[in-house]
Amino acid sequence: MSTHDMSAYDDLPLPRTDLALSAMRLARDIEHPAIFNHSMRTYLFGRSIGEQQGLRPDLDYDDELLFLGCVLHDAGLSDQGDGEQRFDVDGADLAARFLGEQGVSPERIEVVWDAIALHLCHEIALRKRPEIALVTAGAGFDLSADGPYTLPAGYADRVHAALPRLHAAAVLFDAVVGQALTKPHKAPPYTLPGEFLRQHTGRDWPTWRQLMDLPAGWHDYDGYRPAR
Structure with missing residues (x-):
């Protein structure tokens, strides 16, 4: 992505480093436009939330690392990012490979990997x-x-003018479900992708006991009587 390509975002506080531009180009090229715009807004809204917490870019945190985590956080929902894991972990792995190819240090890559892999784990990530x-x-x-x-x-109006929503929530849902219909192991029970798949198909989730009894056959429930 060239500086000219950034002109649509001149009114927005985005990092302009070579690495940030390369990551933006990658996300734009491989993701659905609605997912790309969501990822860009994730940075802009996350940065604003940080400011409300008293966090100053490049003083209290590394702004480039925040941007990289945001712009690539849903890369696992692209065809290139669609591996054999949940999309959040697939996306973290894709980001790590990309950043490694750019010569980013392992320590910085680890921060971005964690940011992407944990973004569905709200209570932990925060x-x-x-x-x-x-x-x-x-x-x-x-x-x-x-x-x-x-x-x-x-602020939201400014952001949406440059990065329209394009039915973001619906596109994200369909992308997660689309991967899971082809590879159900990407949406295990009791995860967010698993819940999306359950809502789409109407299937019942297995109970805890069924999950425990079927794979290992340890028979933990045989003869069990709960304490009263």
């Missing part, structure tokens, strides 16, 4: 360093605008 926590906070805010934070007046 207790991590800002480069990780703000990915989850920004992604969640973009989809539900839920939580204790509010955006500055007119």
